[in-house]
Amino acid sequence: MELIPGYKYIGFSVVTERRELISGEAVIRTDIPKLNQEKAMYRRNRRNKLWYRQPRFMNRGNKKEGWFAPSIDHKLQTHMRLIGKLKRILPISDVIIEVASFDTQKMQNPEMSGIEYQQGELQGYEIREYLLEKFHRKCVYCGKTGVPLEIEHLTPRSRDGPDTVNNLAISCHNCNQKKNNLTAEEFGHPEVRKMALITMRDAAFMNTVRWKLTQLTGSEHTLGFITKKNRIAMGLDKTHVNDAFVIAGGTDQIRTLPFTITQRRRNNRSIQTNRKGFRPSIRRKRYAFQPGDMILHDHERFSVVGVHNYGKSIVIKGREKKMDINTKKVKLVKYGKGLRFTAQFLSPMKKVGILGS
Numbered sequence: 001m002e003l004i005p006g007y008k009y010i011g012f013s014v015v016t017e018r019r020e021l022i023s024g025e026a027v028i029r030t031d032i033p034k035l036n037q038e039k040a041m042y043r044r045n046r047r048n049k050l051w052y053r054q055p056r057f058m059n060r061g062n063k064k065e066g067w068f069a070p071s072i073d074h075k076l077q078t079h080m081r082l083i084g085k086l087k088r089i090l091p092i093s094d095v096i097i098e099v100a101s102f103d104t105q106k107m108q109n110p111e112m113s114g115i116e117y118q119q120g121e122l123q124g125y126e127i128r129e130y131l132l133e134k135f136h137r138k139c140v141y142c143g144k145t146g147v148p149l150e151i152e153h154l155t156p157r158s159r160d161g162p163d164t165v166n167n168l169a170i171s172c173h174n175c176n177q178k179k180n181n182l183t184a185e186e187f188g189h190p191e192v193r194k195m196a197l198i199t200m201r202d203a204a205f206m207n208t209v210r211w212k213l214t215q216l217t218g219s220e221h222t223l224g225f226i227t228k229k230n231r232i233a234m235g236l237d238k239t240h241v242n243d244a245f246v247i248a249g250g251t252d253q254i255r256t257l258p259f260t261i262t263q264r265r266r267n268n269r270s271i272q273t274n275r276k277g278f279r280p281s282i283r284r285k286r287y288a289f290q291p292g293d294m295i296l297h298d299h300e301r302f303s304v305v306g307v308h309n310y311g312k313s314i315v316i317k318g319r320e321k322k323m324d325i326n327t328k329k330v331k332l333v334k335y336g337k338g339l340r341f342t343a344q345f346l347s348p349m350k351k352v353g354i355l356g357s
């Protein structure tokens with residue numbers, strides 16, 4: 001099985017020799033910074049209400065080595081939770097994680113990459129992926145996307161421009177032709193040179209997170225450019241699930257319908273202890289059913305979409321209809337917390353009418 005740590009989606013696929021057992025796409029939450037801001041706002045408010053507060057300073061020094069910002073940490077946790085969940089339901093032997101689309105460290109050594117650009121197809125492929133990512137998959141001169149992009153030398157080879165990555169960019173065929181044997185500056189784009197000199201610090205940072213993930217889960221790793229090459233060779237579309245299938249060593253196995261996985265918070269916000277060390281008074285009791293829970297009514301499954309009357313009545317929604325019902329008439333199937341799996345149904349096939357003569 002494996003997993004592609006992406007920015008917003010995690011693709012996964014569990015594969016045996018004969019068939020794919022489960023696959024899907026998990027959506028990573030992106031609201032963490034916003035929620036932390038809200039939490040800080042409430043805290044500030046609470047503290048402003050105190051008559052006296054002990055002076056505090058220098059109490060922000062807890063960013064030890066290996067500390068990640070909450071938004072990044074959440075990504076890490078989501079991956080680990082998902083791997084844990086899959087391991088609990090299936091006897092998984094190996095986990096393979098795509099840690100990055102290319103090896104950033106290797107790329108940032110210009111001498112090394114300069115040599116490798118000339119060598120073999122695989123290395124050339126990796127450089128191309130690196131450049132595509134660095135320049136956001138668009139022509140650096142005209143900004144066109146969705147057209148075939150070529151590797152472009154800022155100082156042309158004919159004028160002794162080197163093959164190192166900081167002399168390379170990507171452009172569409174037209175711009176490449178028009179620029180011909182001019183430098184980027186002469187072509188009227190000095191900013192491109194500056195862009196080329198910037199190292200991909202963000203990408204490198206995400207990579208450390210991904211490496212940490214392989215460490216924590218004890219899994220093997222692979223790189224994105226290898227996945228892409230294999231996926232194209234197999235003629236599969238670019239989806240997170242297909243990529244995961246390829247990474248897992250999928251070839252001609254029977255595929256499954258993928259799941260979509262979303263996450264639901266267990267509480268609306270985390271609350272600090274008050275100044276006397278007690279938790280602030282909050283409603284501790286959970287209503288028997290809350291939105292997001294799955295229930296059974298009349299041998300049919302529904303999801304809860306609303307609660308009223310102090311939790312005694314709920315609004316439930318089935319395939320199409322909504323109903324208001326007393327909680328005594330339903331049975332809990334599953335609480336809607338943590339990772340939630342939803343099957344992706346294929347849209348029902350339309351009947352095709354054929355007019356014969």
Ligand SMILES: [Zn+2]
Pocket residue numbers: 139140141142143144171172173174175176
């Ligand atoms: Zn162009």
